Amino acid sequence: MGVRIVDIEAFLKAIPKVSLHLHLMGSVQAQTAVELCKKHNVSLPDFDEPEDLYDYPDIYKFLHMYDNTALGIIDRDDFARIAYETLTEAAEHNVRYREMSFNPTTHMAAGVSYETCVDGLIDGINAAQTDHGVECKLIAAVNRMESPELAVEMVETLLAHPREEVIGIGMDYAEANFPPEVFWKSYRMAERAGYRLTAHQAEDASPRNIETCLDLLGCDRVDHGYHVVEDEAVMRRCRDEGVVFTCTPVSTAWVYFNDDFDNHPISQMREFGLKISLDCDDPPMFKTDPTNDMVMAHNHMGFEVEDFRQSMLNGIDGAWIGEPDKRAMRRQWADEFDALATRLEQ
Numbered sequence: 001m002g003v004r005i006v007d008i009e010a011f012l013k014a015i016p017k018v019s020l021h022l023h024l025m026g027s028v029q030a031q032t033a034v035e036l037c038k039k040h041n042v043s044l045p046d047f048d049e050p051e052d053l054y055d056y057p058d059i060y061k062f063l064h065m066y067d068n069t070a071l072g073i074i075d076r077d078d079f080a081r082i083a084y085e086t087l088t089e090a091a092e093h094n095v096r097y098r099e100m101s102f103n104p105t106t107h108m109a110a111g112v113s114y115e116t117c118v119d120g121l122i123d124g125i126n127a128a129q130t131d132h133g134v135e136c137k138l139i140a141a142v143n144r145m146e147s148p149e150l151a152v153e154m155v156e157t158l159l160a161h162p163r164e165e166v167i168g169i170g171m172d173y174a175e176a177n178f179p180p181e182v183f184w185k186s187y188r189m190a191e192r193a194g195y196r197l198t199a200h201q202a203e204d205a206s207p208r209n210i211e212t213c214l215d216l217l218g219c220d221r222v223d224h225g226y227h228v229v230e231d232e233a234v235m236r237r238c239r240d241e242g243v244v245f246t247c248t249p250v251s252t253a254w255v256y257f258n259d260d261f262d263n264h265p266i267s268q269m270r271e272f273g274l275k276i277s278l279d280c281d282d283p284p285m286f287k288t289d290p291t292n293d294m295v296m297a298h299n300h301m302g303f304e305v306e307d308f309r310q311s312m313l314n315g316i317d318g319a320w321i322g323e324p325d326k327r328a329m330r331r332q333w334a335d336e337f338d339a340l341a342t343r344l345e346q
């Protein structure tokens with residue numbers, strides 16, 4: 001038996017983690033964003049100091065800043081740097097495996113070629129794996145505020161430049177007024193080409209979007225999904241089918257629930273028995289990290305040690321890796337988790 005762990009925060013930091021819901025751009029440190037904009041002589045309108053950069057009143061201002069920050073990320077080295085930095089932070093929180101979203105069309109609109117972007121990210125991923133032992137795959141995400149035609153082009157771009165690190169597609173940006181069904185074609189194309197599929201749904205719109213995501217788009221997991229609690233039939237179905245929800249307490253409490261952590265639907269989802277895998281979405285932009293989102297889930301959403309164990313196993317279930325690897329991970333990680341849990345002073 002090792003040294004006693006005196007607080008839940010230290011415990012949550014130490015447990016092994018799968019990270020299925022994290023956005024590359026949302027994980028850029030403010031200081032890095034400012035340095036890269038300076039390097040490329042890009043001015044960040046409305047933002048002068050790193051401290052001001054990640055201060056915004058609503059999701060639309062947030063997305064505006066998000067797109068602006070992308071203008072300073074241009075060279076292959078820049079992409080390598082931001083991937084390496086976020087994975088270095090992840091490793092400090094014992095994230096062992098991550099599937100990280102990035103938006104090819106955002107960077108291509110800024111004049112960057114897809115190859116520069118993706119190969120830079122792969123450089124950063126490889127360096128982080130060498131230095132910290134963290135493994136990372138990539139999800140190319142559709143910006144749902146743009147056209148379905150652009151999403152089709154994005155998938156064509158992936159097909160023209162296949163990289164084994166890019167294993168799936170996702171869908172993000174603001175959901176309200178941007179329904180998922182119009183993107184059926186890009187999802188069908190990606191599925192046929194062997195990509196795995198996920199999408200942000202019922203984060204800020206009807207639970208119907210979850211059905212669309214599962215049945216029309218063919219997704220095998222749901223990012224966010226909080227409005228599922230409004231439709232018991234959809235909830236029951238997701239529970240019966242073991243659909244994994246990748247939930248991010250801190251960013252969504254801020255954006256959608258007025259910082260009311262205690263009434264965040266994640267509690268209800270957990271109580272109902274849905275498979276939740278916790279993650280941190282856009283950590284520096286919401287002043288959080290992989291451990292802090294779990295601490296908030298413990299403090300406000302009823303997550304106890306057993307729920308974190310389950311969240312870890314749900315993350316393994318939802319991950320896009322082969323079944324033999326998953327079996328080995330489940331066994332080994334559960335042992336590590338249990339050994340840490342016996343050292344926690346309750």
Ligand SMILES: [Zn+2]
Pocket residue numbers: 021023172200223281
């Ligand atoms: Zn997200």
